[in-house]
Amino acid sequence: MDTKxxxxxxxxxxxxxxxxxxxxxxxxxxxxxxxxxxxxKVAVVGPNGGGKSTxxxxxxxxxxxxxxxxxxxxxxxxxVKGKVSYVPQKDLINWNFPLSVKQVIEMGLTTRNSFxxxxxxxxxxxxxxxxxxxxxxxxxNISIKNLSGGxxxxxxxxxxxxxxxxxxxxxEAFSAVDIGAQEDIMQLxxxxxxxxxxxxxxxxxxxxxxxxxDEVLCLNKHCCAYxxxxxxxxxxxxxxxxxxxxxxxxxxxxxxxxxxxxx
Amino acid sequence: MxxxxxxxxxxxxxxxSLITAxxxxxxxxxLGPFTINRNxxxxxxxxxxxxxxxxxxxxxLGFSISELGVPAAILIAIFLGxxxxxxxxxxxxxxxxxxxxxxxxxxxxISLLNVTINLEDLLFGQILAVxxxxxxxxxxxxxxxxxxxxxxxxxxLFYSFDPIGAEVKGLNTTFLNYLFLILLSIAIVGSLQTVxxxxxxxxxxxxxxxxxxxxxxxxxSIRVSVLFGTISSITGMYLSYFxxxxxxxxxxxxxxxxxxxAFLSNKIRKKGSLATATIS
Numbered sequence: 403m404d405t406k407x408x409x410x411x412x413x414x415x416x417x418x419x420x421x422x423x424x425x426x427x428x429x430x431x432x433x434x435x436x437x438x439x440x441x442x443k444v445a446v447v448g449p450n451g452g453g454k455s456t457x458x459x460x461x462x463x464x465x466x467x468x469x470x471x472x473x474x475x476x477x478x479x480x481x482v483k484g485k486v487s488y489v490p491q492k493d494l495i496n497w498n499f500p501l502s503v504k505q506v507i508e509m510g511l512t513t514r515n516s517f518x519x520x521x522x523x524x525x526x527x528x529x530x531x532x533x534x535x536x537x538x539x540x541x542x543n544i545s546i547k548n549l550s551g552g553x554x555x556x557x558x559x560x561x562x563x564x565x566x567x568x569x570x571x572x573x574e575a576f577s578a579v580d581i582g583a584q585e586d587i588m589q590l591x592x593x594x595x596x597x598x599x600x601x602x603x604x605x606x607x608x609x610x611x612x613x614x615x616d617e618v619l620c621l622n623k624h625c626c627a628y629x630x631x632x633x634x635x636x637x638x639x640x641x642x643x644x645x646x647x648x649x650x651x652x653x654x655x656x657x658x659x660x661x662x663x664x665x
Numbered sequence: 666m667x668x669x670x671x672x673x674x675x676x677x678x679x680x681x682s683l684i685t686a687x688x689x690x691x692x693x694x695x696l697g698p699f700t701i702n703r704n705x706x707x708x709x710x711x712x713x714x715x716x717x718x719x720x721x722x723x724x725x726l727g728f729s730i731s732e733l734g735v736p737a738a739i740l741i742a743i744f745l746g747x748x749x750x751x752x753x754x755x756x757x758x759x760x761x762x763x764x765x766x767x768x769x770x771x772x773x774x775i776s777l778l779n780v781t782i783n784l785e786d787l788l789f790g791q792i793l794a795v796x797x798x799x800x801x802x803x804x805x806x807x808x809x810x811x812x813x814x815x816x817x818x819x820x821x822l823f824y825s826f827d828p829i830g831a832e833v834k835g836l837n838t839t840f841l842n843y844l845f846l847i848l849l850s851i852a853i854v855g856s857l858q859t860v861x862x863x864x865x866x867x868x869x870x871x872x873x874x875x876x877x878x879x880x881x882x883x884x885x886s887i888r889v890s891v892l893f894g895t896i897s898s899i900t901g902m903y904l905s906y907f908x909x910x911x912x913x914x915x916x917x918x919x920x921x922x923x924x925x926x927a928f929l930s931n932k933i934r935k936k937g938s939l940a941t942a943t944i945s
Contacts, residue, residue, distance in 0.1 A: 506826070509819070
């Protein structure tokens with residue numbers, strides 16, 4: 403799909419132009435084009451192995467592109483590392499470590515310079531502010547072992563907030579948390595988004611995306627669609643991503659199908 | 666009582682041994698909590714066994730085990746790190762191959778080069794044979810390990826907890842990975858004379874495991890681990906002196922007794938809190 407200008411009045415923050423990533427001979431992303439404006443809340447959907455995490459890794463500057471370009475404010479992701487915060491999938495984190503909530507948030511303020519530039523008061527102030535935003539200030543000294551899945555996710559989001567980055571990447575933010583916790587996290591993301599931050603969330607749930615997100619990026623190695631969820635999430639796009647299982651995934655797809663007379 | 670405690674200090678060799686035991690115990694138990702929480706026990710064991718060929722060649726060339734410490738540790742750490750990163754047979758398998766093949770190579774070299782080494786001392790430690798220069802080297806290694814951990818603590822913790830998050834934040838994760846491998850290797854090689862190749866793992870992981878059972882947070886577990894590690898090594902030395910027991914195994918057994926006590930205490934505490942919860 404071609405690059406889509408959603409809001410021509412705003413300057414695009416993230417531009418992917420023919421972005422390709424290969425692992426050896428295996429393509430993970432092929433000619434992906436999109437452009438995300440500042441302050442947007444974007445769902446990144448697609449099947450397992452569809453390239454969601456690969457795209458996030460590329461945006462975070464963790465993996466190089468094979469072809470094309472991917473820029474943040476016109477620069478290579480490696481050059482603007484402080485602009486991006488990444489909340490990885492929970493199973494990529496080593497939960498063996500018995501850390502306090504405060505220690506996890508403080509990681510967001512850790513720099514290459516071992517002699518921290520922030521004073522202790524400044525650090526505490528930033529930690530308290532981030533925890534207040536996610537509603538976990540009272541858990542500051544609690545061990546993360548004693549938190550629920552949803553609370554852990556909020557702690558990781560608080561760590562990202564403490565970094566004060568413009569862009570938040572949340573990989574599988576809703577996995578392994580119950581529906582109530584998912585709603586809490588979504589509410590939290592809405593609040594963060596109101597502060598002007600650009601948020602990309604990889605998710606498997608393609609239901610009601612138009613109620614939750616400004617835009618959706620549909621990936622299945624290539625970009626199947628990008629734009630307003632109410633417009634682009636058609637049965638054809640769902641089928642392009644998930645194959646013949648699309649009817650199992652989303653009633654919305656049928657709604658579109660019937661409404662648009664494509665049947 | 667004090668007289669009994671001071672008795673070993675009448676002998677120079679015991680003073681040297683006690684200082685070395687303390688330094689080794691502190692060094693290993695300081696790195697232990699990182700090691701067990703990163704599931705690197707097998708890697709550490711492989712590091713200890715991979716020292717054998719280097720020791721064989723080093724002793725053949727006239728160096729002591731302590732003198733070989735730092736260069737051997739760096740070589741082993743980098744080599745292991747590279748092999749694990751660049752093979753696609755799986756980390757455990759790669760470590761297993763290195764572990765056994767290097768150990769075998771060490772024995773073959775000892776035989777081929779006709780190196781005069783007491784294998785029992787090498788495998789289980791012979792702390793009573795440490796020289797003054799050995800003491801200086803081991804204490805220097807302890808100071809080095811402490812300094813590096815203090816300076817890089819936050820970065821190492823971030824990298825160990827969430828390597829991807831640390832990389833996105835701009836930390837040099839390759840450097841941190843090798844830094845920890847080198848520190849671990851230094852602590853292991855530096856402690857070989859104290860507890861030997863086979864038992865060095867016990868002093869690395871047992872005090873840390875006992876500390877983890879009794880503490881809630883990582884920073885406190887490091888302090889408690891160091892306390893247990895040093896108590897184990899010093900008590901082991903006293904037992905060895907008064908009961909004429911081998912020093913390395915004595916230290917390991919004291920560490921194991923501490924672990925068993927910590928395990929029982931943890932169980933009792935959990936039962937107690939469960940009972941309190943049920944009553945309330």
